[in-house]
Amino acid sequence: MAAIFHGFGPAAAALSSSSSFDSKRFQLPSLKSQTERKGSVLVVRSDGRVIPGSNPKGRSAGKLVTNAVAAKADSSATATASKPGHELLLFEALREGLEEEMDRDPTVCVMGEDVGHYGGSYKVTKDLATKYGDLRVLDTPIAENSFTGMAIGAAMTGLRPIVEGMNMGFLLLAFNQISNNCGMLHYTSGGQFTIPVVIRGPGGVGRQLGAEHSQRLESYFQSIPGIQMVACSTPYNAKGLMKAAIRSENPVILFEHVLLYNLKERIPDEEYVLSLEEAEMVRPGEHITILTYSRMRYHVMQAAKTLVNKGYDPEVIDIRSLKPFDLHTIGNSVKKTHRVLIVEECMRTGGIGASLTAAISENFHDYLDAPIVCLSSQDVPTPYAGTLEEWTVVQPAQIVAAVEQLCQ
Amino acid sequence: MSSAFSAIKIIQPLPLKSSRSSDKPLFDPFRTPSSFLGSIHKFRFNSLNNTPSSPCHLRRSAVVAVSDVVKEKKLKSNSSLSNLLMTKEEGLEVYEDLILGRYFEDMCAQMYYRGKMFGFVHLYNGQEAVSTGFIKLLKKEDSVISTYRDHVHALSKGVPARAVMSELFGKTTGCCRGQGGSMHMFSKEHNVLGGFAFIGEGIPVATGAAFTSKYRREVLKEEGCDHVTLAFFGDGTCNNGQFFECLNMAALWKLPIIFVVENNLWAIGMSHLRATSDPEIWKKGPAFGMPGVHVDGMDVLKVREVAKEAIGRARRGEGPTLVECETYRFRGHSLADPDELRDPAEKAHYAARDPITAFKKYMIENKLANEAELKAIEKKIEEVVEEAVEFADASPHPGRSQLLENVFADPKGFGIGPDGRYRCEDPKFTQGTAHV
Numbered sequence: 001m002a003a004i005f006h007g008f009g010p011a012a013a014a015l016s017s018s019s020s021f022d023s024k025r026f027q028l029p030s031l032k033s034q035t036e037r038k039g040s041v042l043v044v045r046s047d048g049r050v051i052p053g054s055n056p057k058g059r060s061a062g063k064l065v066t067n068a069v070a071a072k073a074d075s076s077a078t079a080t081a082s083k084p085g086h087e088l089l090l091f092e093a094l095r096e097g098l099e100e101e102m103d104r105d106p107t108v109c110v111m112g113e114d115v116g117h118y119g120g121s122y123k124v125t126k127d128l129a130t131k132y133g134d135l136r137v138l139d140t141p142i143a144e145n146s147f148t149g150m151a152i153g154a155a156m157t158g159l160r161p162i163v164e165g166m167n168m169g170f171l172l173l174a175f176n177q178i179s180n181n182c183g184m185l186h187y188t189s190g191g192q193f194t195i196p197v198v199i200r201g202p203g204g205v206g207r208q209l210g211a212e213h214s215q216r217l218e219s220y221f222q223s224i225p226g227i228q229m230v231a232c233s234t235p236y237n238a239k240g241l242m243k244a245a246i247r248s249e250n251p252v253i254l255f256e257h258v259l260l261y262n263l264k265e266r267i268p269d270e271e272y273v274l275s276l277e278e279a280e281m282v283r284p285g286e287h288i289t290i291l292t293y294s295r296m297r298y299h300v301m302q303a304a305k306t307l308v309n310k311g312y313d314p315e316v317i318d319i320r321s322l323k324p325f326d327l328h329t330i331g332n333s334v335k336k337t338h339r340v341l342i343v344e345e346c347m348r349t350g351g352i353g354a355s356l357t358a359a360i361s362e363n364f365h366d367y368l369d370a371p372i373v374c375l376s377s378q379d380v381p382t383p384y385a386g387t388l389e390e391w392t393v394v395q396p397a398q399i400v401a402a403v404e405q406l407c408q
Numbered sequence: 409m410s411s412a413f414s415a416i417k418i419i420q421p422l423p424l425k426s427s428r429s430s431d432k433p434l435f436d437p438f439r440t441p442s443s444f445l446g447s448i449h450k451f452r453f454n455s456l457n458n459t460p461s462s463p464c465h466l467r468r469s470a471v472v473a474v475s476d477v478v479k480e481k482k483l484k485s486n487s488s489l490s491n492l493l494m495t496k497e498e499g500l501e502v503y504e505d506l507i508l509g510r511y512f513e514d515m516c517a518q519m520y521y522r523g524k525m526f527g528f529v530h531l532y533n534g535q536e537a538v539s540t541g542f543i544k545l546l547k548k549e550d551s552v553i554s555t556y557r558d559h560v561h562a563l564s565k566g567v568p569a570r571a572v573m574s575e576l577f578g579k580t581t582g583c584c585r586g587q588g589g590s591m592h593m594f595s596k597e598h599n600v601l602g603g604f605a606f607i608g609e610g611i612p613v614a615t616g617a618a619f620t621s622k623y624r625r626e627v628l629k630e631e632g633c634d635h636v637t638l639a640f641f642g643d644g645t646c647n648n649g650q651f652f653e654c655l656n657m658a659a660l661w662k663l664p665i666i667f668v669v670e671n672n673l674w675a676i677g678m679s680h681l682r683a684t685s686d687p688e689i690w691k692k693g694p695a696f697g698m699p700g701v702h703v704d705g706m707d708v709l710k711v712r713e714v715a716k717e718a719i720g721r722a723r724r725g726e727g728p729t730l731v732e733c734e735t736y737r738f739r740g741h742s743l744a745d746p747d748e749l750r751d752p753a754e755k756a757h758y759a760a761r762d763p764i765t766a767f768k769k770y771m772i773e774n775k776l777a778n779e780a781e782l783k784a785i786e787k788k789i790e791e792v793v794e795e796a797v798e799f800a801d802a803s804p805h806p807g808r809s810q811l812l813e814n815v816f817a818d819p820k821g822f823g824i825g826p827d828g829r830y831r832c833e834d835p836k837f838t839q840g841t842a843h844v
Contacts, residue, residue: 106628136627141660146612146653153616156601157551159623176609185602189594190585191814193601228821249817277823277830324823324831331826363826 085268091261093235094124097242098162100271102132105160108246111138111147112164112201121166122202122261148174148199152181156193160246168203168255169215182251183226198245200254204295204345205382205393207259214382214389218255219351222323229322230276231255231294235265237320240274248276255322257295279326285315287407289333291356292343293319296394300343303399312403322352325359334360338369339406343394348376370406375399493709499776500785502540502708506764507789509536509560512569513739515793516559516576520743524801525576528605529590532560534706534738537763538670539564541711542638545719551599551637553614556591557670557737558603561640566598573796579803586806587814607641608648611667614639615654618665618728625725636664636722644675646689652696655730659697662727666718667693669732670705676741677749693730705733706761709770736761812837 088096102108109132110125116139119126129137140147144165151161165171171178178199185193205214218229228250232238238256245252282297283304292300297318304314315333319325334340340360342353353374360372375394382392494502513531520529532539535557543552543564554561562572567583575582576590583595584603592603601617604610617637624633645651646669658665669689673680681687693700699721703714711733718729736758740747771777816822819832831837 109623109627133627135623135661141653141656143649143653143657146615146650146657149609149612149650150616150619150654150657153553153601153613153618154620154623155616156613157617157620159620176606177612180604180606180609181613185594186817187814188584188588188592189596189602189814190583190587191817192584192594192596194817196817226815226821228816248821250821277820321823324821326824327826328824328828 085266087264087266088235089261090232090235090238090256090263090265091122091124093239093265093267094232094242094256095126095128097239098125098246099128099131101243101246102128102136105246107158108160108162109136109138109154110162110164111140111151112162113140113142113166113170115139115164120164122256122258125164144170144173145175145177149177149181151197151199152177152185152195155195155197155251156185160196160198162198162200162246165199165201167213167258168201168217169212171199171201171217172215172220174199175220178221178227178253179224183224186226194249195251196246196249197251198242198248198254199251200242200245200256202256202258202261204255204257204259205377205389208384208386208389209258209382210384211381216346216351216377218253218322219346219354221253222352222355227251227253227323228276229253229255230320231257231322233257233260233294233297233318233320235263236267237274237280237318239267240272241276241320243273244276247273252276255294259295277321277324277326279329280318280320281315281329282318283314283316285313285337287313287337288315288339288341288403289330289337290314290316290341290343290399290403291319291330292316293322293352294345296343296345299394299396300399303396303403306396306400307403310400310404312407314403319356325356327359327363330356330360331364334364335367338367340368340372341399341402341406342372342374342376343399344374344376345393346376348374348379351376373402373406375402493713494776496776499771500781502544502712503764503767503771503777503782504785504789505540505544505564506536506708506767507786508563508569508792509539510764511786511789511793512559512563512572512796515573515797517739517743519573519576519797525578525590527589528556528742528744529576530557530742531739532557532737534758534762535670535672535735536560537708537711537767538640538668538705538733538735541705541708542640542666542668542715542719545712545715546636546638549599549635551601551614551617551635552640553601553604553610553617553637554593554640555604555607555610555642555645557642558591558593558600558640562593562595562598562600562603565595565600567593567595567600569792569796570799571595573793574800574803577800577803578805579800580806580810581799581803585810585814587810607645608650611639611641611645611650611654614665615658615663618658618663618722619661621664622661634664634723634725636666636719638666638668640668640670642675643669643671643673643680643689644678644683645669646671646692647684652692655692655696655698655728658728662725664722664725665728666715666722667728667730669730670735671732672735672737674737674741674750676745688732690730690732698728698730700730700732702732702734705735706758706763706766708763708767738762 110128114121115125116129116134116137125137148163151163154161182195182197186195203215203217218231221227221229228248230241230245230252232241232254241254245254282301290300300316304316307314315337317329317333319330342356344351344353346352353376357372357374375398377394378392380392383389509532513533516525516529516531519525539560543561546565548566552561552565559572562583563569571581571583572593575584575586575588575593578586578589580586584592588594588603591605593600594602601613602610614637621633621635621637624630655667671680671689675683690700690702701714701718704710714731718731721727721729738755738759768782771782772779820830822831825831825834
């Protein structure tokens with residue numbers, strides 16, 4: 001999979017690969033000469049397995065493609081049957097996934113504030129109301145708890161609603177419904193009612209949006225039994241996870257990030273659905289396992305460049321599935337590198353990183369050569385001031401320092 | 409307030425108007441005497457003295473539509489009044505349902521004190537007219553959502569008594585496999601969507617069920633899909649945000665839902681009057697653009713008339729209705745409630761208006777049934793309830809393997825274990841011993 005970093009602000013400039021990168025050091029062991037450089041753009045290939053035309057992985061059925069398409073025209077490898085794909089931005093990828101699912105299944109509907117005529121605050125549902133009508137793309141009044149509950153009632157009676165929180169933080173108002181009803185009703189009804197809802201929306205620390213618009217709700221929701229949580233980070237996985245979430249019979253919370261909506265990438269033309277429970281190998285390596293998700297993936301990859309220059313070989317995994325964790329991918333990595341660094345945007349206390357640290361300690365303690373290090377955001381309401389905000393979240397320099405420390 | 413229930417009174421305008429002069433103003437909060445904030449008992453009971461000049465604190469008047477419906481019927485026919493509102497068949501069905509509700513709840517109390525069921529159990533004694541009055545008019549595809557006082561709603565909707573009793577005993581044969589309990593009665597077959605422990609949280613779910621009905625008709629083009637949803641909740645819930653948010657959405661989109669308020673005047677120990685700025689709940693309907701109706705909830709026939717009207721509206725796509733049923737619970741809030749706060753005189757007053765006694769009297773006076781037939785029904789229900797207890801007693805407790813079974817509809821949600829397989833593929837998983 002190729003991720004192309006599109007500039008969209010000062011931070012993005014830092015993300016884009018304007019810095020030099022030594023391609024010789026960056027080798028994917030299983031494929032030949034996969035790295036490439038196109039001008040100022042860094043193309044990062046994910047786990048090298050190539051799926052189209054070959055059998056999907058054992059547990060994925062049918063069209064489930066979990067890994068990258070063998071993409072590039074320049075590839076000297078066998079020409080595959082796949083078309084070159086098309087380029088789009090992350091929010092467009094989400095919309096594409098949503099539209100495909102709405103075309104496929106008439107019970108799929110969307111509800112949320114300003115999803116209809118306005119097209120969604122981040123344009124994920126743009127033009128869908130014109131195509132599908134006002135009832136199928138429903139503009140709700142500002143009553144998160146009630147319209148989330150309404151989505152749950154609709155799901156129990158046969159629809160497949162997608163609830164958009166205009167900002168994830170607003171879903172705090174829907175906590176009653178998400179915790180009590182969304183997660184629990186399948187169980188308390190003895191399995192009689194399924195709740196195939198998708199709850200999605202932008203979260204995370206943005207650009208000086210202030211404390212309340214910069215929240216990371218994954219930590220609050222993670223204890224709720226009965227729900228699954230996934231976080232998307234690239235247009236490719238955004239579309240794939242959106243489709244998987246809609247098709248899942250379980251309630252799924254899909255975390256998007258405010259700053260990632262304008263990422264551009266080339267994604268396959270053919271249909272693909274990703275697995276909700278699997279992690280994504282971003283960069284295989286030998287020295288240290290770096291686990292991350294959502295926006296921090298890009299800070300990690302930026303740090304990775306510096307680290308490679310310094311002679312380190314980090315393995316970067318985007319865990320994607322925040323609940324449950326993909327202990328197989330993570331475990332295999334830990335067994336190989338023996339060192340773990342977790343980089344997340346969640347709060348220090350009780351965040352995803354904290355749970356992940358516990359899970360790894362429990363399951364893979366024997367394989368660790370060093371204590372697990374978890375870099376999280378400070379336990380601070382995100383300040384407005386740009387400088388303070390920068391220090392709230394983990395920056396690439398801190399990641400580099402942590403790796404150096406761990407790999408002594 | 410209207411007391412004994414008789415054929416004549418049914419077709420009169422609702423008794424509220426009859427016991428005071430027509431010049432007297434309706435309940436006017438600004439003119440409430442200062443004793444409002446004084447002794448609850450005194451205040452509450454004053455208006456029950458039934459004198460023509462007594463202050464109208466709790467007198468409410470219904471939206472005229474309902475009494476008009478009833479009045480018109482009288483004008484049309486001078487013949488036997490009993491045929492006006494009910495046939496014998498319907499009458500027997502109603503009576504059976506009322507008796508089932510009462511006997512079942514009485515048995516629950518017995519079983520609780522014998523240690524067969526635990527936790528919070530909220531009994532419905534006294535309120536049967538509301539459940540029977542509304543739910544017996546529904547089709548199987550219509551949905552019912554309740555709060556924690558939900559045993560009788562489930563029974564009226566058709567969930568077998570043995571399934572409910574088993575659920576209360578926590579057995580696998582319960583309607584929710586023993587996983588829900590008293591406050592979470594669910595039945596997919598009979599479209600009972602809960603059973604909720606927190607008040608108010610069922611109302612959005614009910615709104616969602618109504619939304620699906622509209623969606624089916626308008627988006628999925630299922631012609632003639634006219635399923636309605638009933639949401640039952642109490643007076644305390646009517647001060648909760650979810651109530652108001654859903655009134656708004658239901659009226660906005662003209663959803664086929666009826667909001668049924670079972671105003672039994674008490675939220676555990678909190679009197680409705682002490683908690684609510686304007687205690688007349690039916691008035692809150694028109695504020696959101698739907699009719700608000702007040703009805704005597706101790707009178708099953710009156711409730712049924714109002715229900716017919718409201719359900720008809722919803723089926724025709726005319727939108728939601730708010731129905732406030734003035735009712736009363738004869739027992740405490742739950743079996744753990746000593747019920748010391750309520751005035752014995754108030755309890756006695758409502759006990760005299762027992763919906764079952766009144767309906768029995770109605771049936772007999774109007775020759776819809778005789779003593780023997782009603783006794784036969786009572787005996788039958790006694791047996792049904794006893795059999796339910798026997799069944800529940802004999803049913804097995806859930807085994808360990810049941811612990812994790814219904815957490816996810818798709819058990820892949822438990823994730824992938826270190827060995828690369830999905831956790832749910834682990835044979836120990838169903839035994840409940842797998843490490844999750």
